[in-house]
Amino acid sequence: MTGTAIRDAREQLFEAAERVLLRAGPSALTSRAVTTEAGCAKGVLHRHFADFDAFLAELVLNRVARIDGQGAALRDLAGSGTVAGNVTATSTSLFGSVAVAIVGLVTSRDELRARLRAARPTGVPVLTEAAAMIASYLTAEQERGRVPVEADVDTLAPALIGAVRMQFADRNSTPPKTEAVHRVVTTVLAGLVREPRP
Structure with a gap:
């Protein structure tokens, strides 16, 4: 899915972060874990958020x-x-x-x-x-x-x-x-x- 436009990217990233958080806890929550869970390129997160x-x-x-x-x-x-x-x-x-x-x-x-x-x-x-x-x-x-x-x-x-x-x-x-x-x-x-x- 890398390089594919994501509809409602922010909400999709939030939902992915929640799944990682619930499954593995705060220590597992990284930008890579979130974007992998969301099925998107890491750059998508950085296009929407400063860091x-x-x-x-x-x-x-x-x-x-x-x-x-x-x-x-x-x-x-x-x-x-x-x-x-x-x-x-x-x-x-x-x-x-x-x-x-x-x-x-x-x-x-x-x-x-x-x-x-x-x-x-x-x-x-x-x-x-x-x-x-x-x-x-x-x-x-x-x-x-x-x-x-x-x-x-x-x-x-x-x-x-x-x-x-x-x-x-x-x-x-x-x-x-x-x-x-x-x-x-x-x-x-x-x-x-x-x-x-x-």
Whole structure:
């Protein structure tokens, strides 16, 4: 496929990088590995990005942007289902994807972290956005009376994200069952949620 024009080259390169990342981890993610996985010449990556760290920064920011869509969908669930069920489903979907690998990538590459700090001066990309998504949802549930107004959602949200992320931390093991994630979520939310039990 070398020398062949690629439609949506950037997205194809991002998807190839995700596959390498999921299969072999951050240390295997090189420009050659990405272009080989994408089936294109190495020069294709450098035509679209200044260098490999610029590519990785755009990959992270592109994937972080997807969390905004998940956040809107989660907020729309406020008042329906159960709070723990909604948080469980969303966080399982988030961390069952490439998100855990992206966090590993960010924490393993100093130059990438430095570039991302320019756009996001605080927090770890993906985790910060995930916590904001959960906080926004819990705020919506406060408005509906299912989470007490006095609950500190800005503390609860990172606690939930951190606890759930630990369930998915080992990329080589089998992902946790939904029931295990739900147990973690209900434990963090214990005594706070005002909704009938199923």
